[in-house]
Amino acid sequence: MINAMLRREWLLLWRRPQDMLQPITLLLLLILVFPMALDLTQFSLPSLGWPVLLNAVLLSLLLGMEQLFAEDQRTGYLDQVRMSYGLYAYVLIKLVCHWLRVWLPLVVVLPLVIFFYQMPLSALPVLLLALSLASAAVVVFAAFAAALTLGLARAGMLMALLVLPLLVPVLVFAAATGQAVLMVEPWQGAILWLAAITCLAWSLLPWAISSVLELANH
Amino acid sequence: MPFDSLAEFWSMGGHGFYVWTVVLFFALLLVLNLVSPSFITRRIKARLKRQQQLQQRR
Amino acid sequence: MWQWFHKWGSAKWFYQASAAWSRVFGYFALLFLTLGLVWGFVFAPADYQMNHNYRIMYLHVPSAMLAQITYLLIAILGLVNLVWKIKITPILARAVLPFGASCVLLALLSGAFWGRPTWGTYWIWDARLTSTLFLFFLYMGLWACYSLLPASMGRNSAYKAAAIVAIVGSVNIPIIKFSVEWWNTLHQPASIRLTQRPAMPASMYLPLFASIIGFYCLMVYLMLKRARLLLLEDELHKAWVKEVEPKLVGGS
Numbered sequence: 001m002i003n004a005m006l007r008r009e010w011l012l013l014w015r016r017p018q019d020m021l022q023p024i025t026l027l028l029l030l031i032l033v034f035p036m037a038l039d040l041t042q043f044s045l046p047s048l049g050w051p052v053l054l055n056a057v058l059l060s061l062l063l064g065m066e067q068l069f070a071e072d073q074r075t076g077y078l079d080q081v082r083m084s085y086g087l088y089a090y091v092l093i094k095l096v097c098h099w100l101r102v103w104l105p106l107v108v109v110l111p112l113v114i115f116f117y118q119m120p121l122s123a124l125p126v127l128l129l130a131l132s133l134a135s136a137a138v139v140v141f142a143a144f145a146a147a148l149t150l151g152l153a154r155a156g157m158l159m160a161l162l163v164l165p166l167l168v169p170v171l172v173f174a175a176a177t178g179q180a181v182l183m184v185e186p187w188q189g190a191i192l193w194l195a196a197i198t199c200l201a202w203s204l205l206p207w208a209i210s211s212v213l214e215l216a217n218h
Numbered sequence: 219m220p221f222d223s224l225a226e227f228w229s230m231g232g233h234g235f236y237v238w239t240v241v242l243f244f245a246l247l248l249v250l251n252l253v254s255p256s257f258i259t260r261r262i263k264a265r266l267k268r269q270q271q272l273q274q275r276r
Numbered sequence: 277m278w279q280w281f282h283k284w285g286s287a288k289w290f291y292q293a294s295a296a297w298s299r300v301f302g303y304f305a306l307l308f309l310t311l312g313l314v315w316g317f318v319f320a321p322a323d324y325q326m327n328h329n330y331r332i333m334y335l336h337v338p339s340a341m342l343a344q345i346t347y348l349l350i351a352i353l354g355l356v357n358l359v360w361k362i363k364i365t366p367i368l369a370r371a372v373l374p375f376g377a378s379c380v381l382l383a384l385l386s387g388a389f390w391g392r393p394t395w396g397t398y399w400i401w402d403a404r405l406t407s408t409l410f411l412f413f414l415y416m417g418l419w420a421c422y423s424l425l426p427a428s429m430g431r432n433s434a435y436k437a438a439a440i441v442a443i444v445g446s447v448n449i450p451i452i453k454f455s456v457e458w459w460n461t462l463h464q465p466a467s468i469r470l471t472q473r474p475a476m477p478a479s480m481y482l483p484l485f486a487s488i489i490g491f492y493c494l495m496v497y498l499m500l501k502r503a504r505l506l507l508l509e510d511e512l513h514k515a516w517v518k519e520v521e522p523k524l525v526g527g528s
Contacts, residue, residue, distance in 0.1 A: 144444065148437055151428035161510050164440065165413040166448050169455035176459070193458075196483065203432065204447070208440050215433040220322045231322065233329035238391040239333050241317070243385050246377040246522065251498050253367075254374060258505040262524070 001031055001085055002093065009097040019064070024105035027060040031113055047115025050178035054171060055112070059137060062163060065142040066155040069213065070100060073150060082217055088132075095206060106131055118192065123181045125180035131192055134174040137198040140205045141166050147212040169197050193198045287507055288516035290292055291366050298500035305493035312487030317458035320480050331395050334388035334484055339379045340404075343411060344449070346495060350418065351446035354439025366435035366505070367510065370422050370443065371502035375495050377415040383408055414445045431510065434503040464481030 013115065027149035034052050035045065072078040081090045110128055114121060145162040149155035180187035221227040230237045298355065306451055316334035323330040353369040356362055387405055388398040421441050425434035475485075508524075517524075 105282070148425065148441065149414070149428075152424060158417070158424060161293045161413060161420060162417040165410040165452070167444070168410055168449045169448070172455040172459045191456075208444055212437050212440055215437050218429070218433055219317070220317055220320070220328075227318070229426060230328040230331070233327060233393055234312050236329060237331055240335055240382075240386040240389050244382055247382055248494075250387075251375055255502050255505050258502070264510050264526070265509075265512065268312055270431070 002089065004092045005090065006097070006188070009093065011050065013097075013101060019067075020101050020105065022108065023060040023063055025061060026106075026110060027056050027128060028112070029182060030056040030060065031109075035116075035174065045117045045194050046119045047179075049113050049119050050182065051175055052117075053113050053131075054134065054174055054178075057106070057131070058138060058167060058171065061135065061138045062142055062159060063156075066146050066149055066159055068143055068146040070146075070151050073217070078213065079217060082190065082214065086208065091206045091210045091213065095140055095143055095209075096200075098143070099136050102139065103132060103135055106135055123178075126181045126187055126191070126207055130174050130177040130194060131193050133191070133198045134170050137194075137201050138163075138167060138169045140201045140209075143171075144205050144209050145213070147209045147216065150213070150216050170194065173197065280332075285362055285364075285512070287296070287363060287511055289519060291504055291516075291520060292420065294504055296498045298497055299379050301493045301500065305490055305497050308486050308490030308493055310490075310491050312483045312485075315483035316487060320483050321381065321477070323480075329390065332390040334487045336383060336390055337484060339386065340383035341488060342491045342495055343379035343383050343408065346372055346379060347411065347414065347442070347449065348446055351442040352437075354442040357439050358436060359378040359441075362509065366439065366478065367506045368434075368499060368503050369439070371506055372499040373415065373419055373422065374502070375498045377412070377419065378410040379491075380415060382406060384412065394463065399504055400481060403453070403459070407449075407453045407456045410456075411449065414449070418442055420426045 031052060034048075034056075038045075038048070069078060072081075078087075078090075081087060107128065110131055111121075111124065113119070114124060115126075141163050142159065144158040146155070148162065149158050152158065173190050176190035177187050177194060180190055227233055228238075313334060315333050320331070320334075322328050349372060352373075353365040357365040357369075371378045384405070387408070391400065391405075392398050418438060418441055420528060421434070421438040425437055428434075429437065508521065
């Protein structure tokens, strides 16, 4: 059953690569346009790169996320899964696949950000780890909002309202990690908090998501 | 009693603007909270009226 | 005891009993708010550092407290709804929400107007101010859930979904607070602790306590008042409504 679900997600990815490319294009453009708004004699690019990237990740991952379960509901797949295996496994697999789908492009984007914002390359490993944790948390919170707004006409606004306040701690600790790394200070504390929040979110929210989906399809 | 005159009370030692704005805002929110239940009553009445009209047409 | 518990399942019983409670709490709110605010704004002595400006405290502290307590109450009501499926709890949660949102607004505005003469600026990105701001967005999100979700998933499911949102939010509130504190702290430490005597003379903190009690009573009063009407709206076609409100629903 897990194999079948994974295979399905894999096929969906290749049928519609735009799902994967859309957020990442937005992300890249946001990051590259941002310096145009700055007077580069007054702001230091290296210290701006990481916060800008984090905010852009937040926005671009939210974009289109309301479609996460919509397709499966339209085709009746969600109902089928609910009747047969239960929704929890489905939600977990969906989340992991979606996270991989956004994480892979992020791996490509991060070195570009480091390059364009003149950040030291030595920061890459820690930043990559922090970015992975932060994006995982964003995905699971956004999926929660997507489950709630399933079937609503204009879900985007409500999703942002529901998700962004909840993501404040993720943003704070991810940003603090990057700042510490760039200042060559101890960064372990911040990233451990970030990891703790991501773990908490991944252990509790999939359950909440599947119960909301259960309610929505009752 | 900390105030000697009414004028002193209004001025709040020079901070009158801040203190009274907050009090005014509190009063505004209080009135809004007290009045807003009547919106629900109005909604209920409108709904009942609509249903009655529908029934009469039938 | 179980009989007492079961009564909460009856909408009719709640509707009839809450009329008297709401009146009692309304009078108590009036009494304590008048007492606390008149005492605080007129008779309490001026603070030697902050002059008369500190009087904003008599609105700021209760509203900031109630803003958090109300969200917690909504989450607890949500939990009770999910576990015991008591019909009245989601309606109570929905009814108390506007009061909580108003409290956040009042706390933010009074904080800004207290901060301006004290710190020289209306807004600072301080931990408590910032987390209160995000609390406001949590309220707005919850409000949007109550008003939009019934269209997509039906009323009872929407109530349960909103309960889940409130619980997720209330788990997050301490984390948000902690993270924002970690990010920046400028604010003076809390001036009132329940476990120790406050660092204020009795003539200052007694009116504050009266005002806090007044806010609590106001919360219960407004919650019950709204909940009765929301219950009526939700159950408009049940037989008990015709029985207790014949004038409103009355036949022709």
